[in-house]
Amino acid sequence: MAGRRVNVNVGVLGHIDSGKTALARALSTTASTAAFDKQPQSRERGITLDLGFSCFAVPLPAGAGAGAGQLQFTLVDCPGHASLIRTIIGGAQIIDLMMLVIDVTKGMQTQSAECLVIGQIACQKLIVVLNKIDLLTEEKRQAAIDKMTKKMQKTLENTKFRGSPIIPVAAKPGGPEAPETETPQGISELIELLKSQASIPTRDPSGPFLMAVDHCFSIKGQGTVMTGTILSGSVNLGDSVEIPALKVVKKVKSMQMFHTPVTSAMQGDRLGICVTQFDPKLLERGLVCTPESLHTIHAAIVSVKKIPYFRGALQTKAKFHITVGHETVMGRVMFFSPAPDQFDCEPLEEAFDFGKEYLYQEQYLSKDSTTAEEDKKSDQPVEKWPKQQWALLEFEKPVTCPKLCLVIGSKLDTDILANTCRLAFHGIMLQGLEDKNYTETFLPKLKVYKLKHKEGHVERVIDDYSVIGRSLFKKETNIQIFVGLKVRLSSGESGIIESGFGQSGKFKIRIPGECCSFQEGIQTRICEIPPPYLVLLILR
Ligand SMILES: Nc1nc2c(ncn2[C@@H]2O[C@H](COP(=O)(O)OP(=O)(O)OP(=O)(O)O)[C@@H](O)[C@H]2O)c(=O)[nH]1
Numbered sequence: 001m002a003g004r005r006v007n008v009n010v011g012v013l014g015h016i017d018s019g020k021t022a023l024a025r026a027l028s029t030t031a032s033t034a035a036f037d038k039q040p041q042s043r044e045r046g047i048t049l050d051l052g053f054s055c056f057a058v059p060l061p062a063g064a065g066a067g068a069g070q071l072q073f074t075l076v077d078c079p080g081h082a083s084l085i086r087t088i089i090g091g092a093q094i095i096d097l098m099m100l101v102i103d104v105t106k107g108m109q110t111q112s113a114e115c116l117v118i119g120q121i122a123c124q125k126l127i128v129v130l131n132k133i134d135l136l137t138e139e140k141r142q143a144a145i146d147k148m149t150k151k152m153q154k155t156l157e158n159t160k161f162r163g164s165p166i167i168p169v170a171a172k173p174g175g176p177e178a179p180e181t182e183t184p185q186g187i188s189e190l191i192e193l194l195k196s197q198a199s200i201p202t203r204d205p206s207g208p209f210l211m212a213v214d215h216c217f218s219i220k221g222q223g224t225v226m227t228g229t230i231l232s233g234s235v236n237l238g239d240s241v242e243i244p245a246l247k248v249v250k251k252v253k254s255m256q257m258f259h260t261p262v263t264s265a266m267q268g269d270r271l272g273i274c275v276t277q278f279d280p281k282l283l284e285r286g287l288v289c290t291p292e293s294l295h296t297i298h299a300a301i302v303s304v305k306k307i308p309y310f311r312g313a314l315q316t317k318a319k320f321h322i323t324v325g326h327e328t329v330m331g332r333v334m335f336f337s338p339a340p341d342q343f344d345c346e347p348l349e350e351a352f353d354f355g356k357e358y359l360y361q362e363q364y365l366s367k368d369s370t371t372a373e374e375d376k377k378s379d380q381p382v383e384k385w386p387k388q389q390w391a392l393l394e395f396e397k398p399v400t401c402p403k404l405c406l407v408i409g410s411k412l413d414t415d416i417l418a419n420t421c422r423l424a425f426h427g428i429m430l431q432g433l434e435d436k437n438y439t440e441t442f443l444p445k446l447k448v449y450k451l452k453h454k455e456g457h458v459e460r461v462i463d464d465y466s467v468i469g470r471s472l473f474k475k476e477t478n479i480q481i482f483v484g485l486k487v488r489l490s491s492g493e494s495g496i497i498e499s500g501f502g503q504s505g506k507f508k509i510r511i512p513g514e515c516c517s518f519q520e521g522i523q524t525r526i527c528e529i530p531p532p533y534l535v536l537l538i539l540r
Pocket residue numbers: 014015016017018019020021022023046047048049078079080081131132133134135169170171172173174175176177
């Protein structure tokens with residue numbers, strides 16, 4: 001198809017004031033309506049408050065396999081201010097490639113790190129742009145660039161972006177006061193780099209239409225225009241589309257891609273859709289889709305991974321800001337894991353097995369959540385962590401999202417001046433619960449168990465390898481059921497319940513192959529490490 005424009009979405013992310021908007025401006029030839037801080041509030045505060053979109057096009061590289069045409073780069077200029085991280089997460093989910101803008105005189109800053117984390121979750125490719133090289137004195141410029149390049153290489157070393165290209169530029173040499181005629185430096189090299197890095201994304205027009213809307217405004221005599229990026233499927237003139245958050249369905253009256261009327265558009269395209277009789281004030285940001293293709297959910301089961309930079313443990317019952325697709329709400333979490341004998345099971349990425357039994361966790365299991373004290377007490381090898389963990393998320397208000405969408409949990413109420421990563425975990429939505437009464441209708445089907453923990457006492461020592469215990473079972477308990485169960489002694493040894501002893505609920509413990517160093521009267525407790533479980537308690 002001659003003349004077809006292949007669109008690649010490039011995110012411009014980084015710490016506040018690193019020069020993202022200046023860079024997008026330098027790169028762009030065609031600016032869309034909302035680009036370059038045109039909003040009056042943005043101008044006043046001198047910061048980007050919303051996603052800005054602009055684009056430039058180059059001839060499709062030969063051998064790109066898409067025939068003759070244009071390769072269009074849509075730049076998604078994200079805000080940098082910490083308070084706008086929800087917008088940044090939304091922006092990161094629609095991009096194919098991320099440019100991380102670093103002020104070369106400052107290096108990695110708090111939000112550069114957060115952007116890198118978001119990029120790792122939501123994006124496949126990265127270019128690091130070292131901006132403001134004009135601020136380096138000419139004699140020391142190259143040495144300073146080399147030094148910062150090395151530093152950034154080291155930072156990327158432990159990420160999935162290891163070895164990604166790093167390029168120096170000056171997007172707005174001389175800063176805000178410099179005349180507009182001052183030529184930016186390194187931009188043509190950056191465009192070449194973008195061309196070489198941008199693999200033509202495979203786009204799929206099939207499946208339900210879903211678009212992330214970032215702006216909504218009215219045009220006199222025309223109707224209401226929603227602009228956004230198509231996340232999946234395709235749309236044609238005259239199609240009915242739903243705004244699920246408002247439960248309204250509208251017909252597509254006209255469509256435009258960067259000021260050019262079109263009759264159809266598909267995944268990856270940036271589009272404006274015009275509908276009639278719809279108040280633009282009702283929708284600022286959100287989703288538009290094929291009618292009834294999304295669901296509105298009150299709770300969800302998600303697979304979770306902790307973000308290593310997040311300090312502290314992830315506690316069950318804690319509240320997080322939860323970004324589900326393109327919405328952020330407060331939610332409470334309950335973490336659970338496989339039973340320990342299933343720790344090595346390969347993760348199920350796109351489904352949840354309701355047939356299995358799971359283990360309730362007070363907190364997400366990770367190396368850094370085990371304190372040194374617990375390490376000492378545990379007789380389980382410390383390296384053993386489940387390959388997959390999950391959480392039940394219960395939202396404070398319902399959210400509308402596609403299946404298998406990205407979920408990010410964060411603590412956005414953390415002081416933004418504190419130099420810490422606020423992003424706590426990420427995952428994939430495996431099951432959304434649409435029923436408001438899910439606690440009665442759904443949760444009983446979820447087999448998450450708590451391990452019961454009981455403590456008793458050592459009554460006396462028989463020999464180096466066996467002791468008699470008491471106070472774990474009642475007189476009438478059938479101790480036979482518990483034979484073979486592991487127990488741990490507070491002095492550190494572990495043993496096995498071998499048999500009952502006498503008639504009063506006492507029992508004999510064997511300490512295999514270990515010499516007992518304990519004394520009578522100290523506590524013995526049932527070890528919490530199955531199998532088999534001592535007692536399984538249904539959580540709810
Ligand atoms: N000297 C110099 N100043 C620059 C350069 N690029 C941007 N600036 C200045 O840095 C300041 C911030 O630039 P912006 O482009 O608004 O930064 P931003 O990253 O978009 O900021 P937020 O969107 O608010 O996070 C402005 O005063 C720019 O003029 C550069 O290459 N050299």
